[in-house]
Amino acid sequence: MRLRTALLATTLMAAAPVAASATTITGPYVDLGGGYDLTQTQHANTAASAMSGGSNTMGNDTHSKYRHQNGFTGFGAFGWGFGNGLRVEVEGVYNYSEINHRNYTGVSGKTRGSDQSYGGLVNVLYDIDLKQFGIDAPVTPFVGVGAGYLWQHYNPTDTRFSNGNRSRLGGTNGGFAYQGIVGAAYDTGVPGLQVTTEYRMIGQTFTDGAYQSTTWNQSGVHTGHVNFDQRFNHQFIVGLRYAFDTAPPPPPAQPYVAPPAPTPARTYLVFFDWDKSNLTARARQIVAEAAQASTHVQTTRIEVNGYTDNSSARGGASGAKYNMGLSIRRANSVKAELIRDGVPASAIDIHGYGEEHPLVPTGANTREPQNRRVEIILH
Structure with a gap:
């Protein structure tokens, strides 16, 4: 439901009318944006070892799901437009998401925590000139893909079970990240300045055993490594983009007007x-x-x-x-x-x-x- 609502909001922003003509970027530009982040539920596999009385005994692996709630994202990018619709940019990004529930734990409980990711990506984007399709609209849609590296940090995330037991997830891990981008840009009337709206899907992979889980129960303290499957973030962003090369386009060629026929002498x-x-x-x-x-x-x-x-x-x-x-x-x-x-x-x-x-x-x-x-x- 939250995903459908966010998609609708992005669509409405893209359809909002503006009073300027679309712009194709040539030369350097900067891009700043932020918005809502929705992280998909993650699957966790915890390999636990019992620590009691100084002896270690391997316990059974446990499987659970961490559900995310509200979150936000922000990014800054520096790029170059080639004047033909193609752009390349380097981006730094920060994502934050709350964690509010943990499923499939055998015993019910309440989970509270959050996580954050940060890092950089290189994006390749293409601006679509609608005039080539006979559409004279003041908007420039664009699509793109990106790849890079993100660090994922879980702030202390506690689960308090109904039987009195407690567990905590934490740690930081880096991994390969990739994203797909769909958006639109609108001229503001200020030379070089555009407002952007976009949807991004970020995927990330993790190294096995990179996070740590600690559990407290009647038999003692249990620690172990946690493996996560891929992480997916859905993001709905509003931004500002400024292109430094703001030379106005050449004026359109004036239609040829034949000179009036000479007036006959009187x-x-x-x-x-x-x-x-x-x-x-x-x-x-x-x-x-x-x-x-x-x-x-x-x-x-x-x-x-x-x-x-x-x-x-x-x-x-x-x-x-x-x-x-x-x-x-x-x-x-x-x-x-x-x-x-x-x-x-x-x-x-x-x-x-x-x-x-x-x-x-x-x-x-x-x-x-x-x-x-x-x-x-x-x-």
Whole structure:
């Protein structure tokens, strides 16, 4: 029941939402954690020898089970992340557990005591990037295994039997230890700092005869060696992990945005030969561009203005009048070409300005090509 409750607590912690994105560790980090320890019942085999009146007589072996109750664990680790999810760390760990019952002793009794283990392990872990599965979640699950060496120390653990007898277990022994790790890490919003929740199962083996049992009864004092089978600890841990390499990831590549198409011009210039109102090939090309542009920009009206330079095929005062007519003929030529290019005649207004408003100021009676023009203005 206690194991199921602790597993549920760890699951709920792993599912708690956080507001930051997941992080893959690159470089050195430190990890500190602590939590609840649940140690499985241990089987003990005690080989007793009777000590009475100075003579030793071997007695029968006894078998019993020591049941553990509440406990806690704490650890500190220094590690290195390779940036691809793989991490390696060296860990120091301390475990404590109460002992509250002893079964299969033949006579009922009450047992009180505790034990503790401490030592180091080397762990290899792997962070799982959920984005490779199409999951954009602010959490990084991880799994790992470890191996090392732990010392197991039994504090004086007394059993007082209902018939008045008493026994005590004690001693320290070291042995090979291994563990499996499943957990998840959550970013806190502080660069490099993560909160972790995890479950660990630690197993440990012992050397035979490493612990001592002393029993007091009516026949005297009995001492002997105690052998334990493997020890298993189930641990539910909350921790903090800090990675020293906190350089922010490169910003995501910005999506390519095509530049907007250039806005068509709203004014076009068509140039004419001297004393001519007919369109050249280049002039027709410009008129076609203006007609095409009128369909791509919001146009309500097209203004066509004709001009001449201040020279004239007619001399004297009639020259200005002649040029006024020539500018109107040029405007009409452009209008006719616009209509052929699909522009409605009703959308076109023409004006002739003769020698007025020159594009390039000149002296009197000067042939200036840039002043011999028609302006197409899109409104």
